[in-house]
Amino acid sequence: MKIVSGGVTAPKGFKAAGAHVGLKRKRKDLAILLSDVDATVAGVFTTNVVKGAPVIWTQKVTSNDSPIRAVVVNSGHANSCTGPQGYQHCVQMAESAAKAIGIAPEEVAIASTGFIGVPIPIDKIVAGLPVVASMLNSSLSAGTSAAEAIRTTDQFTKETAIQLELNGKVVTIGGMAKGSGMVHPNMATMLAFITSDINISKELLLAALKESVATTYNMISVDGDTSTNDMAIAMCNGLAGNTSIVDRDDESYQLFVQALHSINENLAKAVARDGEGATKFVEVSIVGGECAEDAQKLAKSVVSSSLVKTALFGQDANWGRVMAALGKGGVLFDPARLSIGFESEAGVLALMECGTPLSVDSHAARKVLSEKDIRINIDLMAGASAARAWGCDLSYDYVRINGAYRP
Amino acid sequence: MKIVSGGVTAPKGFKAAGAHVGLKRKRKDLAILLSDVDATVAGVFTTNVVKGAPVIWTQKVTSNDSPIRAVVVNSGHANSCTGPQGYQHCVQMAESAAKAIGIAPEEVAIASTGFIGVPIPIDKIVAGLPVVASMLNSSLSAGTSAAEAIRTTDQFTKETAIQLELNGKVVTIGGMAKGSGMVHPNMATMLAFITSDINISKELLLAALKESVATTYNMISVDGDTSTNDMAIAMCNGLAGNTSIVDRDDESYQLFVQALHSINENLAKAVARDGEGATKFVEVSIVGGECAEDAQKLAKSVVSSSLVKTALFGQDANWGRVMAALGKGGVLFDPARLSIGFESEAGVLALMECGTPLSVDSHAARKVLSEKDIRINIDLMAGASAARAWGCDLSYDYVRINGAYRP
Numbered sequence: 001m002k003i004v005s006g007g008v009t010a011p012k013g014f015k016a017a018g019a020h021v022g023l024k025r026k027r028k029d030l031a032i033l034l035s036d037v038d039a040t041v042a043g044v045f046t047t048n049v050v051k052g053a054p055v056i057w058t059q060k061v062t063s064n065d066s067p068i069r070a071v072v073v074n075s076g077h078a079n080s081c082t083g084p085q086g087y088q089h090c091v092q093m094a095e096s097a098a099k100a101i102g103i104a105p106e107e108v109a110i111a112s113t114g115f116i117g118v119p120i121p122i123d124k125i126v127a128g129l130p131v132v133a134s135m136l137n138s139s140l141s142a143g144t145s146a147a148e149a150i151r152t153t154d155q156f157t158k159e160t161a162i163q164l165e166l167n168g169k170v171v172t173i174g175g176m177a178k179g180s181g182m183v184h185p186n187m188a189t190m191l192a193f194i195t196s197d198i199n200i201s202k203e204l205l206l207a208a209l210k211e212s213v214a215t216t217y218n219m220i221s222v223d224g225d226t227s228t229n230d231m232a233i234a235m236c237n238g239l240a241g242n243t244s245i246v247d248r249d250d251e252s253y254q255l256f257v258q259a260l261h262s263i264n265e266n267l268a269k270a271v272a273r274d275g276e277g278a279t280k281f282v283e284v285s286i287v288g289g290e291c292a293e294d295a296q297k298l299a300k301s302v303v304s305s306s307l308v309k310t311a312l313f314g315q316d317a318n319w320g321r322v323m324a325a326l327g328k329g330g331v332l333f334d335p336a337r338l339s340i341g342f343e344s345e346a347g348v349l350a351l352m353e354c355g356t357p358l359s360v361d362s363h364a365a366r367k368v369l370s371e372k373d374i375r376i377n378i379d380l381m382a383g384a385s386a387a388r389a390w391g392c393d394l395s396y397d398y399v400r401i402n403g404a405y406r407p
Numbered sequence: 408m409k410i411v412s413g414g415v416t417a418p419k420g421f422k423a424a425g426a427h428v429g430l431k432r433k434r435k436d437l438a439i440l441l442s443d444v445d446a447t448v449a450g451v452f453t454t455n456v457v458k459g460a461p462v463i464w465t466q467k468v469t470s471n472d473s474p475i476r477a478v479v480v481n482s483g484h485a486n487s488c489t490g491p492q493g494y495q496h497c498v499q500m501a502e503s504a505a506k507a508i509g510i511a512p513e514e515v516a517i518a519s520t521g522f523i524g525v526p527i528p529i530d531k532i533v534a535g536l537p538v539v540a541s542m543l544n545s546s547l548s549a550g551t552s553a554a555e556a557i558r559t560t561d562q563f564t565k566e567t568a569i570q571l572e573l574n575g576k577v578v579t580i581g582g583m584a585k586g587s588g589m590v591h592p593n594m595a596t597m598l599a600f601i602t603s604d605i606n607i608s609k610e611l612l613l614a615a616l617k618e619s620v621a622t623t624y625n626m627i628s629v630d631g632d633t634s635t636n637d638m639a640i641a642m643c644n645g646l647a648g649n650t651s652i653v654d655r656d657d658e659s660y661q662l663f664v665q666a667l668h669s670i671n672e673n674l675a676k677a678v679a680r681d682g683e684g685a686t687k688f689v690e691v692s693i694v695g696g697e698c699a700e701d702a703q704k705l706a707k708s709v710v711s712s713s714l715v716k717t718a719l720f721g722q723d724a725n726w727g728r729v730m731a732a733l734g735k736g737g738v739l740f741d742p743a744r745l746s747i748g749f750e751s752e753a754g755v756l757a758l759m760e761c762g763t764p765l766s767v768d769s770h771a772a773r774k775v776l777s778e779k780d781i782r783i784n785i786d787l788m789a790g791a792s793a794a795r796a797w798g799c800d801l802s803y804d805y806v807r808i809n810g811a812y813r814p
Contacts, residue, residue: 078727081731117727320487324488327457327635355490356490395806402717403801
């Protein structure tokens with residue numbers, strides 16, 4: 001298994017394009033992702049009761065056994081909370097894209113991200129789709145172009161690719177994602193698109209995607225808000241030529257799950273690192289949990305705490321707030337067995353051991369906390385389960401971006 | 408029922424005092440509240456698995472049938488996450504206070520608020536308690552002094568009192584509370600202390616307190632963090648001379664519940680209004696819920712959303728974020744029946760009706776949102792249940808207060 005260049009166009013038989021069609025002021029805002037041949041598809045979607053029109057459409061076209069060919073993604077407008085008219089706009093997007101590419105509307109998945117509650121400028125999208133479709137090509141830079149077009153407040157583009165060998169065939173997986181506010185996925189994620197030339201059954205693709213999402217995108221939090229438009233879509237077109245994976249016990253399946261997980265973890269961490277206003281990247285690592293579910297809940301509770309996040313922004317090793325955040329996580333544990341430490345490139349800081357606070361050298365603490373990447377280590381001493389969650393600090397910029405964001 | 412001056416010393420037979428003993432730099436930091444005679448007591452405590460030493464002590468001394476006489480509250484240090492030594496310090500506080508007043512340590516409830524994870528300066532408290540005890544008196548200003556001493560980042564003192572007549576006897580209820588960060592009570596609250604000269608059984612006092620806390624302190628949110636030290640304590644000494652209330656169907660009990668609720672709602676709103684960094688006070692009002700529990704969950708989800716809070720700070724009537732926050736509230740509802748509006752002294756703003764967005768005049772919207780008190784009205788059209796939740800916006804100052812708070 002090795003990391004290779006590129007993103008969604010790294011696997012065989014995928015084309016992409018991204019361009020500016022006028023939804024945002026200057027930057028690219030419309031992307032198409034196309035498989036040359038029918039692709040098996042799996043999707044995981046937001047658990048928010050309020051679902052954007054694109055989520056409703058894409059759930060429909062990916063839930064049956066039919067393959068899909070394309071994904072259309074626009075940024076700038078989320079087409080969410082837009083009523084029946086919003087859904088009609090979404091259908092219009094699928095129809096226009098299908099016409100421009102020469103496929104059926106049901107073969108087109110749709111994702112939208114941006115302002116909610118505002119009608120999407122459908123005319124600009126309908127006019128723009130043929131232009132973007134005419135730019136579709138399989139170069140790595142075309143993948144990057146698409147990854148650029150799906151950004152909203154993201155500070156950097158998120159794409160990654162991995163290669164592995166399955167029974168003598170080279171299989172490639174690529175992915176792109178965007179954050180970076182309203183990120184507190186629950187079951188699904190912000191937007192993530194995975195492509196692969198692997199040959200795999202729909203059932204196993206969905207199983208692998210769900211398993212991986214639970215411990216990657218679902219373990220990041222930027223602001224505790226679950227979007228109405230989150231989705232992760234995986235498209236696999238089989239062009240690698242490997243024997244189709246249909247058995248969960250097949251070693252190839254396990255290898256694919258590992259590779260897919262690596263792609264998703266990379267993208268999830270990139271989204272956390274690029275959280276709105278973030279000045280620090282935080283990993284919360286829990287060991288000694290009674291079960292994985294408990295450890296996950298606790299890790300998520302710490303990474304989501306506003307008080308932990310502001311303490312990190314203030315470069316303060318405030319393990320008391322970490323302990324309080326653990327305590328509100330909805331899981332019983334024994335505070336008297338708890339150990340807590342902070343860690344960064346500058347060193348390791350033990351703060352509490354088995355429920356007893358340790359004396360801390362404030363100079364050493366400040367040095368550890370001044371780094372950009374901070375890890376919070378927690379040992380529950382209650383079992384053998386572990387979990388990791390990723391997030392960022394809470395800064396003035398988060399408030400600025402979300403309090404004064406209208407153009 | 409009428410509002411009267413004062414706070415915890417408004418009822419008969421209560422003394423109070425507050426002074427500076429060196430836990431904070433300059434401001435008052437130690438308070439004592441004393442009933443002249445034995446008082447029936449009820450307490451509601453944090454649901455955080457990690458409980459501060461004072462919570463453990465006070466739960467113990469208030470959970471049996473014995474009356475208590477005094478409450479000692481310090482600000483500056485929370486004595487939480489301080490291990491076995493912290494609990495010893497708490498016992499020492501009770502012993503020192505009991506000695507200074509001339510009662511037993513088990514008759515003293517303790518509450519602490521401030522930094523967590525740092526040993527409490529017990530010597531300063533032990534030296535300060537006799538001084539504060541010597542200042543105890545029953546004037547209204549003594550109550551205010553105590554209310555001042557329990558503040559941490561609070562911008563203003565929170566106290567209130569109400570009088571009612573029960574079978575010809577005048578009964579008074581007084582209260583004081585403090586916020587203003589780490590406020591997202593769950594089952595209990597930040598710190599709230601209620602005094603009354605009413606004569607009531609312990610069982611009914613606890614029932615009334617629990618019922619009232621559920622729809623007052625538990626319906627406010629400042630930052631989504633549940634403290635390790637939250638508590639609400641009610642002391643009733645019977646000096647009003649009313650026939651003891653022992654029956655839930657007694658009309659006097661219903662009147663007491665109403666009055667207590669009014670006290671708690673006043674204090675809870677004051678805590679929300681004084682949320683760390685708050686520039687606006689927000690009431691979320693939900694009607695048309697299928698059941699009260701659902702309506703409460705949804706109101707709490709909206710008032711807690713970082714994206715709704717930053718939008719309010721930005722004076723933006725972003726009802727899309729309100730809708731998204733409803734959707735992540737853990738309650739099923741039909742978005743197509745939803746109505747949402749904003750309201751303030753400057754007017755009423757209808758934004759969505761039965762799932763369809765309305766066109767909004769941006770000038771009118773800005774005028775409504777520029778007020779300090781904002782109300783968000785939501786109709787679920789699913790039943791007859793209602794709920795209200797209170798909070799504040801999320802400002803640069805919240806980040807400053809919590810990211811750079813060390814002296």
